[in-house]
Amino acid sequence: MSSDNADSLVASDDPNHPANLICQLCRLFYHNGWVTGTGGGISIRKGDHIFIAPSGVQKERMLPDNMFVMDLETKEYLRMPKSLKPSACTPLFLAAYTNRNAGACIHTHSQNAVLISLLYDKVFTIANIEQIKALPKLTEPGYLGFFDTLTIPIIENTAHEEDLKDSLEQAIIDYPATTAVLVRRHGIYVWGETVWKAKVYNEAIDYLLELAVKMRQLGIPPDGAIGSERNTRVV
Amino acid sequence: MSSDNADSLVASDDPNHPANLICQLCRLFYHNGWVTGTGGGISIRKGDHIFIAPSGVQKERMLPDNMFVMDLETKEYLRMPKSLKPSACTPLFLAAYTNRNAGACIHTHSQNAVLISLLYDKVFTIANIEQIKALPKLTEPGYLGFFDTLTIPIIENTAHEEDLKDSLEQAIIDYPATTAVLVRRHGIYVWGETVWKAKVYNEAIDYLLELAVKMRQLGIPPDGAIGSERNTRVV
Amino acid sequence: MSSDNADSLVASDDPNHPANLICQLCRLFYHNGWVTGTGGGISIRKGDHIFIAPSGVQKERMLPDNMFVMDLETKEYLRMPKSLKPSACTPLFLAAYTNRNAGACIHTHSQNAVLISLLYDKVFTIANIEQIKALPKLTEPGYLGFFDTLTIPIIENTAHEEDLKDSLEQAIIDYPATTAVLVRRHGIYVWGETVWKAKVYNEAIDYLLELAVKMRQLGIPPDGAIGSERNTRVV
């Protein structure tokens, strides 16, 4: 495979080409405070090609030319930009592709995710909030209902990001209804069938994490029954 | 009616055409955090034509071509974009059009609205704040004064958004002076005589909801008499 | 004076022309949350001409053509846009022009200003914070120092904005070192020798108001001596 050929993998006028979309979404996530300081990452799958943002770069300044491309079957890099390092998130992204047939995976250092990981033990749960309905049931077709409880597992962080792979895969197996895994004192991984679904799930989950922190600060349990807020209401 | 004819309902170079305005306002609301994760919705009326954003789409990426158009008299769709679902908010929007002759209706998942719905029981009230003056009296001409109390009813959420219709209509009847209804653990519906009035009312109300949450956190009652803050002041 | 002549008062290709600057700054203030819901206002003086944003319009959508122009000497309107109402802030802006020879005056509904007006009685004071140095001494040349105390008077709100004039003028007389007046449960008026100074003063004051609210929430007195935070420190 020639170098020219590899470059053609990321060169496209189509704004929805994965190499272009990753740049566009990273700018959005940067301005949301999710990937500042080179934190976080994103990957999009197109057929058997996985596009991955490089490690340690400024997320809002990425260019399509910076993208790594991997073959999902062989796990070999089809394209490795010179002088850039592959993302340490790669094994984690692969876990979502392999175990869930995901179309994209987003990793952020959202402060809401970090705070929730400090306030909850093994799982984060929230119930009876309309925004929950943006998230899929997964174990059966359709979306969660207003009266359902959203449960997101929390795994312990490790010294090296790639070492999260085993516990993240275990969480994926143990929680077949989850489309996200929180990493304590670190952030969150969210995936979806397509890049747009992954983006929407990430937005909806971050909304719920932020709301849950605010509810806790007001003394209202985020997973309480409807009406339970009356007892803890700050009058 | 030909398909071409239906498409002409949403094709216009006028930036103030409802199909264009909905897209523009949804981008604004998205960046305010009111309609992330496909939450919320908006509808504008032009004569007997009601323009409605579709269900479950990314609000900041909508195009005029995505709009549903309904006839207010017959309640029949004049235009239904292929592969998109009508908004579940439609019956709620109709309630504002039918009962209040509204020109537009905005629905957000504002976290300020959700938090206030957890902190208050049947109604939210706030008094003696200048921003209240942006809101209409409705039961008589003119706007609320600084010394008036703004009252917004809170209804209980339902499993399916369309099932909110009866209680929302009841709230509209029971509170003839309100231009908004809060939905517990869900968000808010705000309407106005024109799209710009609906937008301004929504901004003013969200400002007041946010301020009320902050006042509660500081121990100051949002509907207290002027001077009451002295007793609860954090010195 | 012909209508054409009056229109020429606000038509200019110079981005620094008052009619253009007011529009530009209102967009900025809107996105800072200071003038949402048509709240707030701004006026710039150019020689004896006072340019004033109209009442009750969406601040981020204003056009130069919407501007009122008044003669400072005669207090007569040189230009009154049809179908728009003069700002109720006009007498307040005039107070700053007449009593302080201001070049511009900014009025916002900043939530930081409203909260501080609830937490303090007759005056807001903050000391020993670097940002104070952006504010002028006024009673002598130069700027406040790090060890100085910034004092901003707080006046009571009235039912009609124009009725604030007397108490605002009294505060201007009583506090010759202030370049701003807080209005309880309402917002703030800030003026300066030029529009840019007024803008910088407003930014610096709002920063200090926001910081003071946060300090109070952490139990740290904003006007405490250096080192006083040790006693109230949340360990």
Place this chain on the structure above:
Amino acid sequence: MSSDNADSLVASDDPNHPANLICQLCRLFYHNGWVTGTGGGISIRKGDHIFIAPSGVQKERMLPDNMFVMDLETKEYLRMPKSLKPSACTPLFLAAYTNRNAGACIHTHSQNAVLISLLYDKVFTIANIEQIKALPKLTEPGYLGFFDTLTIPIIENTAHEEDLKDSLEQAIIDYPATTAVLVRRHGIYVWGETVWKAKVYNEAIDYLLELAVKMRQLGIPPDGAIGSERNTRVV
């Protein structure tokens, strides 16, 4: 040296030229709330030339033509824009260039920095948070690990910014592993080998300062051992 020659020091079509980059980054920092009200400053080194934003200007409106240029060896100004004042931060920037061979130095009035300087005594410490990994070890090659503790010294503020030089230099000597110094009740200085590294360090540190304030508000010690949050958890 002719005036034309001096102007050529700051005139370039290259967006990455220091004079252009300073303007671009100041706009970004302004919208992050780090340099409002003319607060803060930035300097970039290119070889022996130091580019410095002027004192007391609106950071988001700076032009390349406003830049001061100093020779690092001789400490003489190669370019002094008329009617602008050199930044009082200049001796502080020089301390980073001289003692650490920095490529750029950023100074902000971040409220997170001010609040942390009120909550901590001699040093700010945070541990066991993933974002720490964006910061360099300095005393040996490579970056901090997840289990490492980030330590940033806090120096006392002085009446005149230039008088911070001695204590800032002492902190640089006393804390060879730090790439930043907090100034109590004032803000923060952050430097790096290149302008991009300084920017990333500043973003990562501000993220950690903000997170630490939130953790303190929730009763969780930012430098606590993993699991320590269980004891202080708000259940």
